[in-house]
Amino acid sequence: MTLFFRTALRPVAALLIVLFLWASTVWAQQSTLPDYTSWETIATRAESMVDAERASDERLETLRAQVATWREQFQAAQNVNASRIQTLEAQIKALGPEPEDGTESAEIKEQRSLLSTQLADQRAPVLRAEAAYSRANAIVGEIDRIIRERQADALLEFGPSPLNPIHWPGAVQNLQTTFVSLWREITANVGSSSARKAALQNAPTVLLYLIVGIMLIARGSIWARTAVDKLRSGTRRGTGVFRFLVSLGQILLPYLGIVALLQALNATGFAVDEWNVLLGKLPFWAALMFGIRWLADQAFNNDDDVAALPLHADERPKARRLANALSFLYVLEDFIATLIAFDGYPAATAAVVQFPVLLLSGLLLVRLGRLRNDAPIVGSAAALEEASGDFRLRFAKLLGRIIQVVGVIGPIMAAIGYFRVGEALVYPAVATLALVGLVMVLQRFINNLYELATGRHPDSTNSLLPVLAGFILSLVALPMLALIWGAREADLTEIWDRAQEGISLGDTRISPTSIIVVIAVFAAGYMLTRLMQGALRTSVLPKTKMDQGAQNAIVSGIGYVGVFLAVIIAVTAGGLDLSSLAIVAGALSVGIGFGLQNIVSNFVSGIILLIERPIGEGDWIEVGGTHGIVKDISVRSTRIETFDRFDVIIPNADLVSGTVSNYTRGNSLGRIIIEVGVAYGSDTRKVERILLNIAREHDMVLMNPAPAVDFMNFGADSLDFRVRAVLRDIGQGMAVKTEMRHQIVERFTEEGIEIPFAQRDLWLRNPDVLAEAVESKWTAAASDREKSQSSTTPRKSTATMGDERVGDEDEG
Template sequence: MSTRYFDCNQVFQSIVIAGLWMILAAPIGAQETPPPADVESRPVTADAEVSQPLSATDISSRADEVAAALLEMQKALESNESETADIPNLIDALQADLEIRLRPLSTINVVDMNQSDVESLLQTLGRMTRQLEAWQDRLQQQADLLDKNSRAINMQFLFFQSILTDNNIDGMPDALIERINSVIVNLETGKQAIRERLDRALAELTRISSIKLQINEATQIVESGQEQLKRDTLRFDQPPIWRAVATTESSAERLPRELRSRLNSVAEFAVTNEAAIIATLVSLFVVLGSILYARPSIIRRSGESAEDRNLQPFIERPISLAILLWAVVGPQVLLPPLPVALNVLRALIIAVTLWRLLPLISFSAGKKSISGLLALFVLTSLIDLYPPGGLSDRVLLLLISAAGMFLYIGFRGSLKALSKQKRNLWWRLSLIIASVAPFILFISIAGLLLGAVAFAKHLIVALARITVVVIATVVIEEALKGLAYLFVSGWGRRWLRSIRRFPILAQRRLDGLIRLTMFLVFLSILPSVSSLMSMLYEKLYEVFTSDFSIGTVELSPVDVFALVFSFVIAIYVAKFVRFTLDEDVFPRLPIAAGASAAASRLIYYALVLGGIFFALAASGVELSRLTLVMSGLGIGIGFGLQNIVNNFVSGLVLAFEQPFQVGDIIETGTLTGRVRLIGLRASRVRTLDGAEVIVPNADLIAGNVVNWTLSDRMRRIDVDVGVAYESDPGKVRSILLQVADESDNVLSSPEPAALFTGFGDSSLDFTLRVWIHEAGNWPQITSDLNEAVKAALDEAGIEIPFPQRTLHIRSDERSD
């Protein structure tokens, strides 16, 4: 049985038939006028004639070409028909099989059927639908080709029939007339054969559509029965335990039947999803090979931090970790819902790998209680494989519930004993589950006693599965955090400047992203844990999607959540993009620091603005309704927000003109300091005494700004000094130049200059003018030069005078 949608031989034959159709439909030469476009829709009349007379040679050549094309077409059609000849028999066999499989639906309610039989039936119906669609495609292709060839033959038939009119037959040789009649007969025969094939293909297509409709109806019946079974979970399905009686069918008789049903379901699943199963197995080998390949490198890189427990699964249990990752993620992503037997096998694999990895995770202190919970998980999975049907099975569920209560109490104690460093989101969630579990199991025990067996079983199964999902999530998250640690400490540190500068921040952000991702994955898995969780999610979805009105706007909690979530995500994305641009992209590009800062700032605000509009659209708000809001905002800007808009526009001017950049030393009015931030509304300047001053951008645009580091970061420093009048001016100048040459902070170009500036009241005044390479350090460099000048003058014995006044005392002779 072939289920391929495309066949190379069929494609080749289709190309051949299309080429033959082009030959049959094309005019033979420039002398021929083709039939009108609507010739097929008009009856052929006796006075039909060729618009231009053709020679006997042309007509004979045309007849030969048509005859040869008909032979080739006949061969191609027969070969093409052989490709679909087995389809009617296959449809008969499928229809007979379908009637057998749908027979129980006419006598038994879906609710009363064995669930493994229901699973097998749904998988079979899906496989039959895909098979019918494949056959439908092949028959539709054949029907299209037959219809195209039928139209081509009909055109040639009308052409040769028009030649045999009374106007054209006169003077035509009898042999040619006989030849034309033979071609017409062959065309008529070919057209009839094609019509019969086309009728058969259309009949099979109609039958396929009818069978697909029957399958869809059966699928709807089965799915509605499953929905009814979900609703019946909350009801009392059996009598109380004190009225229960043993079933007439023993467990020894029921077990083989249940196992056969489960195995049949697995076999049908394997036949139906062969390609998906192969892809899943390939993914297992890919994950296993990747971890084993990376393990030596992980061991080498973790040599200095072997105490890091997040890396231990890769080092000590790589195979168990790979199988766990595959068992949790692979079937969930690559396969449709698994039958019960395969779900049990998957549960066993997860339980064994988790038990192997328990000593290596942060919850290792509660290994005994977690091992017991894993055993409980396996037992509840086996209950799905062998559903309870009698009093003994209810007693077994009661024992499992009682054992589970003690296990969860022990698990809660081990969780509370963990150190505060290990108490994270999953610890809190596990503590909540361990605290609530005894009450849930008590409810299940009450349900088993009173007769709500299905409800109690679903409670036990859901609780065990949620617990194992949490434990598996912890293991996978810690493994991913180990990979993040390796990335930050190894490849990321070499590749990214941001990680080199902020390794702790990068590790914290990656850990947060991993935790958020795992939490979302955990929430997405919960509906598939149990039908109770699925029903709970459906009810929550109905509640959160119900609309409420605020004036003329209709919203729902989901819309509000989408608005807030989209806005928060937009803010974080904008911050991340800006941080990446500032730390890793712009430093690698040959652009000025101010230009890069302006570009990253504008990109940030553009992303935030786009995120706001996206959030509004995601919440269902019509953006066209924002016109009134924007109009009101424009009026508000015109009256009350003039200063803000002025500062905003000034910020844009500063961003593009760049009169100063971040890090420049500016002076405006009485303020002098280094620019720390250029915002869209205001800029921040740090003064020399450490004060942070917020300066509106409009003041920076309107006022005078002195930029000491606009073209370069050099600055001139003047050191003034006065010496005694007895000093040699030439010697003083030499000493000052020597001090400048010996200073490491003084530039040699422009050259230092020592100037004799004048005669003071008490001293000869000199000025040492030097240039330094970093204007921001001028106070400290000035102090150092003053100190060096003082030491040099003292060493040379040159006095730095202080102001002196000579007081002449005149005696008064008259007083004598």
């Protein structure tokens, strides 16, 4: 009962969510009108800034966000009075077109004028919102254009080459100045008596942070493993899940320890100014390095069951080292960029200082990209074939080739002078590798969760759920990938806003919200239908007197009706106009008339079979000489299982229009016939009694109607008898026939009754004449052969003599 209520609450909860989304949409559409006075002020200022093109990128982004917010309000305001406008348009349409000759009555003319005036008043806010929306959209487009042009100019800016030795002394001097300034700042703070006094006052806090940080760094890995082992107690499944949790804890706890140490350093008060900037970024740098290390361990570990990329065992440690080195260079690049931004290095110094890190990153990318090509897949032929078809490996090969190209082109462009281009290629490639690794690791974690929950591996069961989870992960990663490669947050929000606007199909606008509502309502209706089918099949119908075929017909019919109603309600709830489907329905009717006749015929025949029920599931039928048991009746075809244990799919139209023999319709009774012959001279009365007793003594034979034995005929070789018996289950007919035949042979043997077989004797009336004729034919044949041989030998002699004669003449 509890399970029933849990199952029943799921579709109810889904329906409540759908109603909430629908109510939220309606409330948003019926919100108050925008303040056009405030909008006019903002729009005028935005247009002047766009025309001048002197504002900074930050100021333009802020202004764009404000205008985009107004644009959303104008979009929502376009749906104001929608129902009232539709009503007025319907009323005007009901009046019909205005006569051209002016013969329309005054009452109708007055009514038409009144409705037109009301329609214009109701449309006025909509038209104003559409005009404001167009203006806001144009401003947003102009701001995006300005920012994109600036980004392109900055990316393609030609600067000093880092390979020019002229810039090296200045870069070394600037770095020296920065580090000397940092050292002087920290020594001055430590040497200050007031700073030391403040540090002593915060000594308990500093000591607490130090103890916590050291304990987490020293014992964090052990604690994580212990906690996961306790969590795992009692189950042997889900090895990958628990290893994932252990690895995550072994990274997270030491990272928290480093954060605690940084808090202890901040509590001393010694770090100020530039040190505060660096210390503020240290948690991010530590998280980045720990995260890359964790991803490398998960993606390139030594366990084939949980490795995201099944590289060769010798290549995996190398891949982990390369990934950790790339994370260090990525952090080092951010550290140098922070120093450049804080001290304001010139462009030449920045290029010289950052180029070695960029060059090393490119070389590591090339080496990492070659791992996939250098790593052989070892194993059996089946393993090689499976590995060659693995999507992950194909994708890894493609990605490896791309990062090799990027690792070469990026440093070359930076060395030429296009340093921004080199940075825009190399470092996003490193971040892309980290993102791809994260997606693969999470996908494998979802597979392990599925195995833990179900006890079955996703690859062995071909389950769709882990695949869908991986697809969703990939979709979620796409916006992050766009941000990595230089997309602005405003670009993503613009795409989302455009998607929310939807597309117009006639008078209907399809948006993501309407699609979500349609899917949610249909899912709720589908679950309710399945729930009702399950309740009828297991609780209601078994308590009635209907047979199994009638119960299956009712359940199937409710399923078809429920799905049809779910589609209609879902489409209506999504705001889609069904009247716009009239053209589609007309096209479908033409298609049905030409190419879909058989499909429609089978569909209608399936409905007839479910209603009339001439056959039902479990019936033994014969169609076109094929015998089998009906296993499933759908709206298009019926599946029967033959006695040879293979399925035959029969179109429903053949069952309705053709001849079908149903051997078990209504009951399983059936008659069998066994024919047997006895030798001439046998006691026919005795034979009849034996056969009748054999039929009566069998358990499957009914006594009402009673079995019978018929003396059929005087055959050419035997006296023919026939046994007729009705069985309670005709499905056992073959086994009953076999058993009764065995008993007939045994009883006839005991009683000395012979079962004859056909015998034929051949008598020759004149054997002497036939012998003389055969002998004469053989004599004639022998004489012919002798004549043939004698006629052939002289010809050969003549030819020989002729040849010899010719030879003699030649010699003469």
